[in-house]
Amino acid sequence: MAGVEETEQVKGATREDTQAADREPETLYGISGSPGIVVGRAVVLRPRSDDLVRYRLEKEAIQAEQERFQEAVDQAEQELKDLRSKFEGDLSDTLTIMDSHIRMLRDRMILDQTANLIEQKQINAEWALSRALYLVKKKFDHIADEYIRDRFADVEYVVNLLQEQLSEHGQQFPTGFAEPVIVVSEDFTPADTVRMQSEKVLGFLTEKGGTTSHTAIVARSLGLPAVVGVENITERCRTGDMIILDGYDGRVCLSPTMDQQKLYQEYDRQHRAFSEELSWYIHLASETLDGLRVRLSANIEIPNEIEGVTYYGADGIGLFRSEFGYFQQKHLPDEETLFSVYQDLVIALDPQPVTIRTLDVGGDKLAIQLPGNKFKALHERNPALGLRSIRLSLREKTLFVTQLRALLRASAFGRLRILLPLISLLSELKQVQEIIGQVMMDLTDEGVPFDPDIEIGIMVEVPSAVTMADVLAAEVDFFSIGTNDLIQYSLAIDRGNEYVAKMYDPLHPAVLRMISRTVEAGHAQGIEVALCGEMAGDVFMAPVLLGLGLDELSMRPSAIPHVKRLLRHSTSRRLTDLAKQILKCGDGMETRALLDCYLASNAGEWRERS
Incomplete structure (x- = not known):
């Protein structure tokens, strides 16, 4: 944990003399950890400089x-x-x-x-x-x-x-601030973040962390504005400095002028007003002005996120990433443990659909991290193209059958849909269908109830699945396009590679054409087509996705009101026309220019209708 810099200033950080007169205003950028704008003085908590000592024991x-x-x-x-x-x-x-x-x-x-x-x-x-x-x-x-x-x-x-x-001189999170402050550190533990609730803390800044770090998740739960991932913030900021923390845009203003402070206070007022406006959309139908319905669902990782699913007016769960329940356990979860989780989800959302993706590990979610020694030997030279997702499930059939039994049993309590990840071959799908059929026969023999008409869908996330979409569509009940992997595989770009990550482009014409082709193939066979990648929750990209004819967009719960607002101020004809124009673009820059034009031309109409 961190030690407090300049303790005396911490207790009385309201004094103007704690800020150097010659300090020029400076703007830094990080990642939005938790929304909100606050203005206050900084308390910098620096990492301990004590080096760990190694000594040998008798x-x-x-x-x-x-x-x-x-x-x-x-x-x-x-x-x-x-x-x-x-x-x-x-x-x-x-x-x-x-x-x-x-x-x-x-x-x-x-x-x-x-x-x-x-x-x-x-x-x-x-x-x-x-x-x-x-x-x-x-x-x-x-x-x-x-x-x-x-x-x-x-x-x-x-x-x-x-x-x-x-340590004999451990430092806990400081207490007893004389006035509300913004705390700054290399990082905080979630426990530290919880402690902030009972202290006079307006918000916090860190050098480490991302939008999915647990510290950021806790901050959002507490409604505590935060900016994370601000490079060298503990060196560039001093205790007593005045700070503007913009948790909406991930921006930090050090030593701001009075005009900047007034400007950000107005920004905060506008954001709050917009949030109040969005709240009107939460429980409205997700449809266009001319009555086209599009299901807006939620992506979640853990059952406790259900509260957010219902709060933000989601039309069910479009993607439950079941693998996170495996990584959090000391041992592989048994059938009863999985059944309990899936049953609770289905009951909580009934009658809305709950789409649960089967175990999706391998690639960047390394299989060797799974509990149990049998997975420790799965070291691969190129795991992204190796034994991942459905391939691992088909290899480890006992693991797969355990999950399928739990899923099928839970289907008796509501509308549960099974989603199979990374299907690239028709033969893979046939193998899975055989296994599911056998599990259904076993449950029937045992007298265990389940939904015999349960919907089975596949993730379309590799180019081969797009090419064979017409064939695959005839075998399943629905498609869900996983754009995170589809973009990576189709453009040959590793999102984690700093040298090429900027080339990762969701609006690349090739990506949009593959989405369009998948939608057409699915609809030709009479099945619904969803999209559950990060694109779905991006309001800038939503118009083209809606225009491509997708039946469902699944996103983080908090993005749903934003996309719903856009949907309810659009017409299906305009969206379709936009998508047709964009499919003729030659590159992502041209695509963005068209989207900019569309959003700008409709912004006035949206404001009037609001």
Whole structure:
């Protein structure tokens, strides 16, 4: 954790003399962690400069050192439990994250590995713990997926908490601020973020983190404005500096002028007014002015996000990423555990549909991270083109059947749809159909109820599936286009590669033409076609997607009112005409120019109708 810079200024940071007179205004950019605009003075919390010391233990001291480490684990666990109980019932999403950290304290990656290193290397607990963290980090180094990558930050949080317990001079999050402040640090733990609720904290800035980091998730749950990923913010900002934090655009103004402060206060007023306007759309039908209905559904990873699904007026769950339930467990979840999760989802959303994607690991969500030794040997030179998603499920049939049984059993309680990831061959789909058929026969023999007409769909996310869409459409009940992978595979661009990531273009004409071709093939066979990639929740891209004739867009819940507002102020004819023009474009720049023109020409009409 961090130490407080200039403690005396922290307590009385209202004094004008804490800010140098010659400090020029400066604007920095990061990532929007949590929306909101706040103006206040900074409190900078700097990382500890204390270097970890390594020392060798005598053999007779090993057991005592292991016991010291275990005591630190017990103390850290109790601290998290005490903090959790303080906010019981108020912040369900946040408490779920804290529960995961409590479980992580007992995870073998940290607990067993550290204890083993103490014994094998005869080293002190602090050094063994840092070495265990290094070994865990090596497993995350090649993960491109933002959500999975950000989960390593949770491991770091837990390790830092343990290091504080092992240290004789650990620093907890500071308390007792004399006035509301904006706290600045390299990073915060979710527990620190929860503590901010009871302190005079307006918002926070960090050097690390992304939109899916747990610190950002907690901040959004608390309604605490935050900007994360601001490079060198702890060096460029000083305690006592006046700051404008813009959590909408990920912008930070250091030492702003009075005119800038007034301007941002007006921005904040406008954002609040727009948010109030959007609230009117939450429970309205998602349809165009001329009555075309388009289902706007939610993408979620954990069951606790259901509250957001209903709050933002989603038409069900368009994508439940089931794999995150596997990564959070010490052991592979059994059928009853999976059934309980799926049943709760279906009951909570009934009669709206819940689309659950089967286990999608491999590629950037490494299979070797799954619990169990059998997956540890799955090291591949090019995992993005290897044993991933449905390919892994077909190889590990016991794992697949366990999930299918849980899904089918849950289908008896509402409208559940099964989504198969990364189908690239008709033969793959045929194999899955055989397995599902056998599972249905087994459940029937056992007298276990399920929906015999359950809808089975496939993710269209590789070029071969687009090319064969007419054939595949005849075999399934629906398509869901996964644009994140489709763009990556069709343009041969690795999103995680810093040298080519800028070439990753959702509006590339080739991508849009593949979406159009998939929609046409699906509709020709009488099935619905959804899109569940990041494109779906981008209001700038939504007009062309709606014009391409998609039946459903599935996105993060908070984006739904924005897209619904656009939809309800459009006509199907205008959207279709726009899509036809865009399909003739030669590159992404031309596509963007047309979209800019369309949005600008309709903005006045939308304001009038609002």
